[in-house]
Amino acid sequence: MDGTLNLGDEALPGAVDFVKNLAESGREFIYLTNNSSRAGSDYIERMQKMGFPCGEKNVFTSGMATGLYLRENYPDSPVHLVGTEAFARELQSYGVTLAYSEDSIVVAGFDTELEYEKLSRAVHLLRRGAAFVAANPDYVCPMPNDEALPDCGSICALLTASTGIKPLYIGKPNRSMVDVISQERQIENSKIACVGDRMYTDIAVAEASGAVSVLVLTGETRRDEIDESRRHKASGLKIDYIFNDVTELGRILGF
DSSP states (O other): OBTTTEETTEEOTTHHHHHHHHHHTTOOOOEEEOOOSSOHHHHHHHHHHTTOOOOGGGEEEHHHHHHHHHHHHOTTOOEEEESOHHHHHHHHHTTOOBOOSTTOEEEEOOOTTOOHHHHHHHHHHHTTTOOEEESOOOSEEEEGGGEEEEOHHHHHHHHHHHHSOOOEEOSTTSTHHHHHHHHHHTOOGGGOEEEESOIIIIIHHHHHHTOEEEEESSSSOOGGGOOHHHHHHHHOOOOSEEESSHHHHHHHTTO
């Protein structure tokens, strides 16, 4: 979403029409975001305000994926959350107990309400062996006017530097983000196209899951950073298609 269809609360040129054309063509679409600062319900309202068609079935976030993971793997463990109130509500909707205690595991997200006490408590727990789970590895969240906000990956880098402990990232590029959709919609992974602006999350999750990868150049990745032969050899990532923006992708699809 951020960097692909919108920057902050501003839709990118042609992006709304692109998604409307997807819907009118009968193709299913999902807004798959690593941004855990908002709950899934918040994203429905946000996308609708920007003019995008959006319902409950069209949103899947790293926060939702984290809730599913915690419910399955830590059903009885309290969670010390380094995250927003919206992320807290999302986790609670999956039955997660939020509490700071010596038995808590540490969960981090894109925390736009970050306070030092959250970090110091997380460091205390991690240095004493607590499990460390994070919603997404993104270092920055793209914003308008070539600005960016420090994202979950940057917050986790601080915690790792303070403790030596690295988190398990649940969001992209973890293939479970695509596998959940595949299972729910009964669509083979190879029939899913992951469209995004980031090599290390969007393209990586497509390759990990066997989906089609589509890179657009409206967010984090710049064309001058892409060298076909060197990139493929260095990263091992396979990009199926590269477009300047989703409007160009729409033209290829016949819109």
